Amino acid sequence: MSDVRDVIIIGSGPAGYTAGLYTSRAMLNPLLFAGFSSGGQLMLTSDVENFPGYPDGIGGPEMMMELRSQAARFGCKIVDKNVDSVDLSERPFKVNVGSEIYFAKSLIITTGAEAIWLNAENEEIHKGRGISTCATCDGAFFRDKEVIVIGGGDSAMEEANFLTRFCSKVTIVHRREGLRSSQIMEDRAKENPKIQWKLNYQVKSWLGSDGNFEGATLVNTKTNEEENFSCDGAFIAIGHKPITSFLDGQVETDEHGYLLWKENSMTSVSGVFAGGDVVDTRYRQAITAAGMGCMAAIDAERWLEDNVH
Numbered sequence: 001m002s003d004v005r006d007v008i009i010i011g012s013g014p015a016g017y018t019a020g021l022y023t024s025r026a027m028l029n030p031l032l033f034a035g036f037s038s039g040g041q042l043m044l045t046s047d048v049e050n051f052p053g054y055p056d057g058i059g060g061p062e063m064m065m066e067l068r069s070q071a072a073r074f075g076c077k078i079v080d081k082n083v084d085s086v087d088l089s090e091r092p093f094k095v096n097v098g099s100e101i102y103f104a105k106s107l108i109i110t111t112g113a114e115a116i117w118l119n120a121e122n123e124e125i126h127k128g129r130g131i132s133t134c135a136t137c138d139g140a141f142f143r144d145k146e147v148i149v150i151g152g153g154d155s156a157m158e159e160a161n162f163l164t165r166f167c168s169k170v171t172i173v174h175r176r177e178g179l180r181s182s183q184i185m186e187d188r189a190k191e192n193p194k195i196q197w198k199l200n201y202q203v204k205s206w207l208g209s210d211g212n213f214e215g216a217t218l219v220n221t222k223t224n225e226e227e228n229f230s231c232d233g234a235f236i237a238i239g240h241k242p243i244t245s246f247l248d249g250q251v252e253t254d255e256h257g258y259l260l261w262k263e264n265s266m267t268s269v270s271g272v273f274a275g276g277d278v279v280d281t282r283y284r285q286a287i288t289a290a291g292m293g294c295m296a297a298i299d300a301e302r303w304l305e306d307n308v309h
């Protein structure tokens with residue numbers, strides 16, 4: 001069998017590139033598949049102000065280029081192709097990329113997650129410029145502004161409460177009367193004087209031209225009446241979807257599809273490691289993803305030492 005790699009990394013966000021950096025410095029000669037949207041979620045954002053080491057902040061795409069060249073500097077081979085599927089039933093593992101098959105003794109999966117967007121009219125032009133899916137990341141840009149939060153679950157309540165630290169008013173828009181959140185989160189939001197409610201409403205379209213967000217047209221889900229609601233920003237909090245379908249159920253996940261860590265950062269399949277948003281239901285930050293990429297790399301290195309070399 002030709003060219004069996006010690007490690008193949010799948011995904012090129014902060015977790016993947018950090019895993020590439022560590023495994024290449026550990027002389028494991030890693031191969032990293034970056035995927036079609038090379039650089040991951042931060043390619044969609046203009047300013048990253050909370051990654052340590054950049055006191056003046058840095059553009060998302062610029063930061064990802066730096067992480068990429070840091071990994072490449074130590075020999076991580078980066079290929080801008082998508083992995084279509086993997087076969088974990090035999091060793092070495094098979095990684096299928098188009099018509100090519102690659103072999104690896106261990107895998108590090110860092111394929112991230114996608115925020116679920118509403119896909120309302122005009123959403124594309126306001127993504128990252130008025131509409132966000134991450135209050136921790138973007139809340140500080142809305143100091144003394146009025147925003148809406150869309151969603152009725154725990155993350156919507158959490159995002160809304162968090163945003164009241166900066167915003168003068170936060171309105172929760174939810175398409176039903178009843179919320180899906182836990183009672184404690186609902187109570188906390190209801191007791192917060194800066195939070196207003198628009199229950200039985202959903203967003204039909206976003207208002208404003210490119211770079212100039214002005215609010216939303218809301219529809220009453222009971223009466224179908226429409227109204228224009230002015231605000232400075234919107235946070236969509238209706239969930240995230242981890243990218244794991246290419247694994248075809250070969251690695252254990254939770255009920256939402258997030259990969260589960262079984263032993264340190266190793267998944268249910270011995271020799272398959274994971275890190276970043278594809279396992280993370282809680283933090284979802286660049287720095288935590290990078291940290292988990294480091295953990296997966298060190299765990300893979302030790303596992304190879306104990307089990308293969």
Ligand SMILES: Cc1cc2nc3c(=O)[nH]c(=O)nc-3n(C[C@H](O)[C@H](O)[C@H](O)COP(=O)(O)OP(=O)(O)OC[C@H]3O[C@@H](n4cnc5c(N)ncnc54)[C@H](O)[C@@H]3O)c2cc1C
Nearest residue numbers: 011013014015035040041083112137276277284285286289
């Ligand atoms: C608009 C926006 C702004 C944000 N701002 C901040 C911020 O300011 N600060 C902060 O800390 N966090 C921020 N975040 C969150 C942060 O981007 C994520 O937590 C982080 O990117 C997760 O990193 P990751 O490496 O796990 O995965 P991702 O960044 O999601 O990268 C996953 C990678 O996997 C690749 N991939 C997927 N499937 C395949 C496949 N089959 N084959 C090959 N490759 C594949 C994709 O191409 C992608 O490159 C923001 C997120 C968004 C959406």
